[in-house]
Amino acid sequence: xxxxxxxxxxxxxxxxxxxxxxxxxxxxxxxxxxxxxxxxxxxxxxxxxxxxxxxxxxxxxxxxxxxxxxxxxxxxxxxxxxxxxxxxxxxxxxxxxxxxxxxxxxxxxxxxxxxxxxxxxxxxxxxxxxxxxxxxxxxxxxxxxxxxxxxxxxxxxxxxxxxxxxxxxxxxxxxxxxxxxxxxxxxxxxxxxxxxxxxxxxxxxxxxxxxxxxxxxxxxxxx
Amino acid sequence: xxxxxxxxxxxxxxxxxxxxxxxxxxxxxxxxxxxxxxxxxxxxxxxxxxxxxxxxxxxxxxxxxxxxxxxxxxxxxxxxxxxxxxxxxxxxxxxxxxxxxxxxxxxxxxxxxxxxxxxxxxxxxxxxxxxxxxxxxxxxxxxxxxxxxxxxxxxxxxxxxxxxxxxxxxxxxxxxxxxxxxxxxxxx
Numbered sequence: 001x002x003x004x005x006x007x008x009x010x011x012x013x014x015x016x017x018x019x020x021x022x023x024x025x026x027x028x029x030x031x032x033x034x035x036x037x038x039x040x041x042x043x044x045x046x047x048x049x050x051x052x053x054x055x056x057x058x059x060x061x062x063x064x065x066x067x068x069x070x071x072x073x074x075x076x077x078x079x080x081x082x083x084x085x086x087x088x089x090x091x092x093x094x095x096x097x098x099x100x101x102x103x104x105x106x107x108x109x110x111x112x113x114x115x116x117x118x119x120x121x122x123x124x125x126x127x128x129x130x131x132x133x134x135x136x137x138x139x140x141x142x143x144x145x146x147x148x149x150x151x152x153x154x155x156x157x158x159x160x161x162x163x164x165x166x167x168x169x170x171x172x173x174x175x176x177x178x179x180x181x182x183x184x185x186x187x188x189x190x191x192x193x194x195x196x197x198x199x200x201x202x203x204x205x206x207x208x209x210x211x212x213x214x215x216x217x218x219x220x221x222x223x
Numbered sequence: 224x225x226x227x228x229x230x231x232x233x234x235x236x237x238x239x240x241x242x243x244x245x246x247x248x249x250x251x252x253x254x255x256x257x258x259x260x261x262x263x264x265x266x267x268x269x270x271x272x273x274x275x276x277x278x279x280x281x282x283x284x285x286x287x288x289x290x291x292x293x294x295x296x297x298x299x300x301x302x303x304x305x306x307x308x309x310x311x312x313x314x315x316x317x318x319x320x321x322x323x324x325x326x327x328x329x330x331x332x333x334x335x336x337x338x339x340x341x342x343x344x345x346x347x348x349x350x351x352x353x354x355x356x357x358x359x360x361x362x363x364x365x366x367x368x369x370x371x372x373x374x375x376x377x378x379x380x381x382x383x384x385x386x387x388x389x390x391x392x393x394x395x396x397x398x399x400x401x402x403x404x405x406x407x408x409x410x411x
Binding site: 011014018027050051052058060061062065069072073075112125221223 | 263277317318
């Protein structure tokens, strides 16, 4: 970043954290937050201005708030899943013992090992990407429909560490939940990546095998 | 109203966040119980309407759950991290709704300022000294913006100062604060 630019971005970072950067300017600035340099400036201002935090008397929120959170995140379903999985395993074992034959229990879905939230700004998550098992499968969930110009597609990329070329993980869906089995090169790339990215491509995907216009990148975190 | 006399220790909150990152819903509930009254008070202070603050508090915890993996344990300050998420959610709402939240004579539900013991969120070294160096107008503008989420226009109206002056006090105040804090850090 040039020093004049850096000064301007630092000023915007300060007003972003203070809260006086509003409306479109705030939204535009949030797109820059993907840059580690801008992120570092914002974090520095968050630390500086933390001194302005008031001491307030805590106020207990009503119980409806927690219920709303539970519903939005489907936490009850999440709680039930492990039990169901164990019940499934127990049932399979029983069948296995009863039949006394050697066959492989049909595998349930592998566990989620990593996940990434692809978001353009602090407010809106567009996709949730889950890596299942040992990078062999992907689960894609559309949270908010991203604007897509006609004749264009969104493509997902693994960004290997150490600056290797991005590897396509396929096109991103625009509605619903999707499941995808990865090929060997995709698995290898993903196993070596700590970030994924979304690019805007001509319909059907990148014509060159490399991202055309990267829109966002997000960390892959252990689930 | 439940009172929390002491803030939960950051290390405990950081551990709960780590467990949330591993999709531990029981840890999330504990985190909620320990911090929701603090975050709710903070949102009430900015949004001023209880029903709106309740809605935003849901969004705040949804975001905390979804982003728990992004919390950097080594940086500490788990509560500050969560309060920042709450502030940004409140500002986002104001931005989206183009909300003016200034009905100053209808502030019945705003959280009380705690006049008790100082402490809680960690302040940078010498913050009090540096903020004390600013003139009263500047300090007031920064506080109205940060604490109450007021826009430039609202601050100008509330303080009956020209908008241009408010903007320039804020800009210069932020610069002066940054410079003072970095100087103090070097000398300490």
